[in-house]
Amino acid sequence: MSRSRAILGLLTALGTAATAVAVTAAPASAAACDPALVAPAGSLVGNLWRSNGGERSVYGCPTTKEYGYADKRGSYQFFRNGKIVWSPNLGDGTLVRAYYAGGKAVFRWSGLGRDWDFFNVRWSINGGKATQVKVARQTPWSGVYAVNPSCQDGVCMTSNGHGGVLKATFIVQGCDRGTFSSDCGPWSIATSVKAPY
Known part of the structure; x- marks a missing residue:
């Protein structure tokens, strides 16, 4: 009798655990991005997006396909929360990107x-x-900079629509310290992000 109760108790516990898992687990397709917009493996933009968490990354799901530029080498793709750009004029693996996090354009x-x-x-x-600002390197090949896009030159725009959509645009160049001046390379292709206001 006690063995039957033990088995029944175990089955009840397993059933309760399975029900709890089924209730709390979201369907895998609920957060999935449109597969037609996801850049294929081998794309530098797509690889960066995937390595940062894909749809769960700071960028969110792609809102466009990856496009090339008509007048130069490089490509770009827009995401729900930002934009990633391949800028090969600075090096074949150069990626510049912008997104919003914590109220700032990063x-x-x-x-x-x-x-x-x-x-x-x-x-x-x-x-x-x-x-233009001088930014210390994170590594000799990378860096990060963030701004509050709602304020520039002491003028702040509110989130209630006054001033329209806020769009922050960025470019970067690498520099070496010289004896009397700095030696700098070319500027990257621009990337930008619109504020989620």
Whole structure:
């Protein structure tokens, strides 16, 4: 009798656990991105997106396919929360990207073709006056910079629609320290992100 109760108790516990798992687990397809927009394996943009967590990454799902530029080597793809650009003029593996996190527009770059002492970053909001800043490197080939896109030159735009859509645009170049001046490389292809306001 006690053995039957033990088996019944075990089956009840297993059934309860299975029900709990079934209730809490979301269907795999609920968060899946449109497969027609996901860049194929071998694409630098797609590989970066996947290595950062794919649809669960800071970029979210792609909203366009990956497109090449008509006038230069390189490609870009828009995502729900940002944009990733392949900028081979700085090195064949160079990727620049922008996304929103914590109320800031975050700009990252990596894979530059050589090692640099520091980086110059230029950014602007809605195509306005560009601001240039000197940024320390994370590694000799990568870095990160973040700005609050709602304020520039002491003028702040609110999230209630005044001032329209905020778009932060970024470019980067690597530089070496010289004796009297800096020696800098070319500028990257621009990347940008629109504020989620």
